[in-house]
Amino acid sequence: MSKQDVSISRSGGCCTPISVAALDEATASEGAAVFKALSDPIRLRLMSIIASAGAEVCVCDITPHFNVSGPTISHHLRVLREAGLVDCERRGTWVYYWPLPDRQQWISTLLSVPETTALAR
Amino acid sequence: MSKQDVSISRSGGCCTPISVAALDEATASEGAAVFKALSDPIRLRLMSIIASAGAEVCVCDITPHFNVSGPTISHHLRVLREAGLVDCERRGTWVYYWPLPDRQQWISTLLSVPETTALAR
Numbered sequence: 001m002s003k004q005d006v007s008i009s010r011s012g013g014c015c016t017p018i019s020v021a022a023l024d025e026a027t028a029s030e031g032a033a034v035f036k037a038l039s040d041p042i043r044l045r046l047m048s049i050i051a052s053a054g055a056e057v058c059v060c061d062i063t064p065h066f067n068v069s070g071p072t073i074s075h076h077l078r079v080l081r082e083a084g085l086v087d088c089e090r091r092g093t094w095v096y097y098w099p100l101p102d103r104q105q106w107i108s109t110l111l112s113v114p115e116t117t118a119l120a121r
Numbered sequence: 122m123s124k125q126d127v128s129i130s131r132s133g134g135c136c137t138p139i140s141v142a143a144l145d146e147a148t149a150s151e152g153a154a155v156f157k158a159l160s161d162p163i164r165l166r167l168m169s170i171i172a173s174a175g176a177e178v179c180v181c182d183i184t185p186h187f188n189v190s191g192p193t194i195s196h197h198l199r200v201l202r203e204a205g206l207v208d209c210e211r212r213g214t215w216v217y218y219w220p221l222p223d224r225q226q227w228i229s230t231l232l233s234v235p236e237t238t239a240l241a242r
Contacts, residue, residue, distance in 0.1 A: 018172045022169045028166045045149045048149070109229075111225050
């Protein structure tokens with residue numbers, strides 16, 4: 001792991017929350033694919049380990065957190081990568097992972113709710 | 122649909138975002154179940170229609186948005202209800218749905234990313 005500090009800036013609110021407007025079919029398909037990637041407890045824990053690390057994470061430091069095989073962990077990491085939630089780079093023996101905050105923030109914004117929602121019933 | 126205005130107040134940020142701390146297994150299982158409910162494009166569109174309506178929605182006004190059968194829509198709505206994302210009430214012939222913003226905001230907060238994330242690489 002190198003020592004260079006990289007500041008990730010994000011584009012911020014990049015979509016209209018579902019509490020404001022109904023989704024079109026294309027956005028619903030895109031969003032559902034991201035939710036599917038996070039719909040497994042192991043993948044959600046993997047995502048949280050990578051997102052909270054504050055640095056890129058070697059797969060060698062991830063695997064010991066789980067009682068499943070290395071290939072299983074690799075499979076789940078590939079699903080997260082294909083959903084655009086993380087990226088990785090192989091250096092020598094190991095693969096290093098880091099989060100892609102734009103994608104994560106996109107679905108967070110999609111689900112955000114105005115502080116007080118007036119519901120006419 | 123009655124005319125009473127109901128203001129839904131929410132408990133706000135109710136969990137630690139995954140960008141701040143890794144999830145424990147119990148929270149990961151709970152979160153993954155909610156993401157699974159949203160991992161289908163039809164369910165995500167259903168959720169967005171209910172969340173954005175600003176009023177409770179009759180299932181009779183939901184079904185015409187989709188090219189699938191009524192029982193299929195009912196199945197998907199039941200999945201959203203079991204995930205704690207919507208609730209419903211039968212009145213006469215029809216069932217009326219409304220969003221449960223606490224649950225929706227919980228997963229939004231879970232995925233939220235600080236404005237600038239410094240990643241040491």
